[in-house]
Amino acid sequence: MVELKFLTHSTKFRCRRCTRCCSLDVMLSDQEIGRLGAAVDRRWRTTRKSSRNGRMVCSLLDGDCCTIYDKRPILCRVFPFIAIPESEFAEAGIGVDPDAVKITRAGTEAYLIIYDSDCPGIGEGDPTDPGAIQELTIRHLREMSHRIDRR
Numbered sequence: 001m002v003e004l005k006f007l008t009h010s011t012k013f014r015c016r017r018c019t020r021c022c023s024l025d026v027m028l029s030d031q032e033i034g035r036l037g038a039a040v041d042r043r044w045r046t047t048r049k050s051s052r053n054g055r056m057v058c059s060l061l062d063g064d065c066c067t068i069y070d071k072r073p074i075l076c077r078v079f080p081f082i083a084i085p086e087s088e089f090a091e092a093g094i095g096v097d098p099d100a101v102k103i104t105r106a107g108t109e110a111y112l113i114i115y116d117s118d119c120p121g122i123g124e125g126d127p128t129d130p131g132a133i134q135e136l137t138i139r140h141l142r143e144m145s146h147r148i149d150r151r
């Protein structure tokens, strides 16, 4: 069973630019697909990959730099974090860390944030801003819902 890691007030993070997450398949929204053009693998709704030293990496990575850094997809911005509505944990029967930060904001349900503990940047740097992660995640979900609603 996978043990989920929840963001708490003491969770620190600083990206070490290891590029590990640039091998993952980030789910792109319609806007991102339109904007990234030929760099998109439309079948899987993610960025195209190419082989580098035996691993597949995003074709938009040059050395250890993202060539579209200022305009990178939302899920690249929030990694290693993602915000999830609190109700989904209850529905799935998943226990929540009692120290998990709960984000409650007018107009949205309560959210909790989980993270990929294999990211080398976890535990370094400054405490993470949960509000910013929630905002970006909701924006991504809205863009994805927009795509689903139109079908």
Ligand code: SF4
Residues within 6 Å of the ligand: 014, 015, 016, 017, 018, 019, 020, 021, 022, 079, 080, 119, 120, 121, 122
């Ligand atoms: S895996 Fe973590 S530390 Fe490495 S580039 Fe991605 S976010 Fe930064």
Ligand code: SF4
Residues within 6 Å of the ligand: 021, 022, 023, 026, 047, 058, 059, 060, 061, 062, 065, 066, 067, 068, 069, 072, 073, 076
């Ligand atoms: S778009 Fe940039 S940050 Fe996102 S996976 Fe590709 S190279 Fe990495």
